[in-house]
Amino acid sequence: xxxxxxxxxxxxxxxxxxxxxxxxxxxxxxxxxxxxxxxxxxxxxxxxxxxxxxxxxxxxxxxxxxxxxxxxxxxxxxxxxxxxxxxxxxxxxxxxxxxxxxxxxxxxxxxxxxxxxxxxxxxxxxxxxxxxxxxxxxxxxxxxxxxxxxxxxxxxxxxxxxxxxxxxxxxxxxxxxxxxxxxxxxxxxxxxxxxxxxxxxxxxxxxxxxxxxxxxxxxxxxxxxxxxxxxxxxxxxxxxxxxxxxxxxxxxxxxxxxxxxxxxxxxxxxxxxxxxxxxxxxxxxxxxxxxx
Numbered sequence: 239x240x241x242x243x244x245x246x247x248x249x250x251x252x253x254x255x256x257x258x259x260x261x262x263x264x265x266x267x268x269x270x271x272x273x274x275x276x277x278x279x280x281x282x283x284x285x286x287x288x289x290x291x292x293x294x295x296x297x298x299x300x301x302x303x304x305x306x307x308x309x310x311x312x313x314x315x316x317x318x319x320x321x322x323x324x325x326x327x328x329x330x331x332x333x334x335x336x337x338x339x340x341x342x343x344x345x346x347x348x349x350x351x352x353x354x355x356x357x358x359x360x361x362x363x364x365x366x367x368x369x370x371x372x373x374x375x376x377x378x379x380x381x382x383x384x385x386x387x388x389x390x391x392x393x394x395x396x397x398x399x400x401x402x403x404x405x406x407x408x409x410x411x412x413x414x415x416x417x418x419x420x421x422x423x424x425x426x427x428x429x430x431x432x433x434x435x436x437x438x439x440x441x442x443x444x445x446x447x448x449x450x451x452x453x454x455x456x457x458x459x460x461x462x463x464x465x466x467x468x469x470x471x472x473x474x475x476x477x478x479x480x481x482x483x484x485x486x487x488x489x490x491x492x493x494x495x496x497x498x499x500x501x502x503x504x505x506x507x508x509x510x511x512x513x514x515x516x517x518x519x520x521x522x523x524x525x526x527x528x529x530x
Contacts, residue, residue, distance in 0.1 A: 309420070309476065316422050316478040317432045323348050323407035323480070324472050326426040327356055327378070327391070330366040343367070344470040345426045347483055350406045352393035353503055354378065355483055357470035361389040369393075371403050384502050385445050386454050388483055388494055409480050409496040415440075421460045423484055425471035435462025443494075458482050458493040 241249070327343045346356035361367065367378040376397055381390040393399060399406070415437055423433045438461035444451045458473065458481065466486050473482040473493040482493025 312476045312478075313420070313422055313432075313434060316474050316476060317424065319478040320407065320424055320472065320474050320480060321430060322403070322405035324424045324426045324430065325354060325369055325404055326428070327354070327361065327470075328368055328370065330368065332366070342428055344467065345424075345472070345484075346391070346470055347472050347480065348404045348406055349503065350408055351507070352397075352399050352406075353381075353506075354391040354393070355388050355499055355503075356391065357483075357485060358383045358387045358389040360470055361391060367391060369404070376402065381506060386443060386494055386498065387485055387487075388499070390503065390506065407480055409500060411497050411500055413475075413479055413481050413496065415458050415475065415481050415495070420476045421458075421462060422474040422476070423460070423462065423464065423468060423471050424474060425468040425484075427467045427470070431468075433462060433464060433468070435460050437461075443492075455495055455498040458495060460484075460491050460493065462491060464491055 325346050325348045327346050329341050329343050331339045331341060333339070344357055344360035346354045346361075348354050361380070362383065364380040367380065369376040369378065377394040378391045379394055381392050383389045393402075417437055417439055419437045421435045421437050423435070425431050425433070437458055439459045440456045441459060443454050443457040445454060446452075460473070464484075464486060469484055469486040471484040472480055473484055475481050480496055482495050483499060484491070484493050
């Protein structure tokens, strides 16, 4: 009762300080006396909790990157994709004295099953044709010449196609080639080269018969400057797909579409298959014992 207000406040602070100090000492003593295994137990609980919580909080993030592709990059890629399918056809000519001369006929497109297509004016009929694969000479057989103007050759059956460094090209049907699209021409005559231009138009290709005109296909006309040596080359689009075989006729530069080429080669394969069956049947008949 004799204390002033200030003294009462100071006394209260002193009591609170002593009480908190005593409580802290008690807590520290209890923690020191606690079992050692309590800390690992807490760690394991935390780890398990984290493993269960994180997947639920994980969100799928889609990141969109904008990549600008230049047209020249597409052209380079298209060239590299197809350069091993463009071959150089050669021929050995032997005169009456037995003297041999080796000439270059022109470029060609190497397809599956050993077939090669080229300009029919360069490969007009049977001959001693071949390819050079490094130091190896690969003989070719003349299959025929289509009425549209391209010829078909085939790698000799004695050659293992898997041993060749050339890459057979699988061409697709139904490719759409529009006016204004980029045109990439690949040639191997006499060395590998590439040229670029534009598809200028599409026009009907017809042949004349005694009965009248026959429409074969819609040819792909190309706005580009090429000399005759590039005939038999390959037309490729900017996606790297082969779309035609180059023909040069009196300054007219166009491509025979691969749809038509596939049609002719498929018919040729079917004809060979039928001939093989007929030959087998004839051989079987010949092998039958004679009936007396």
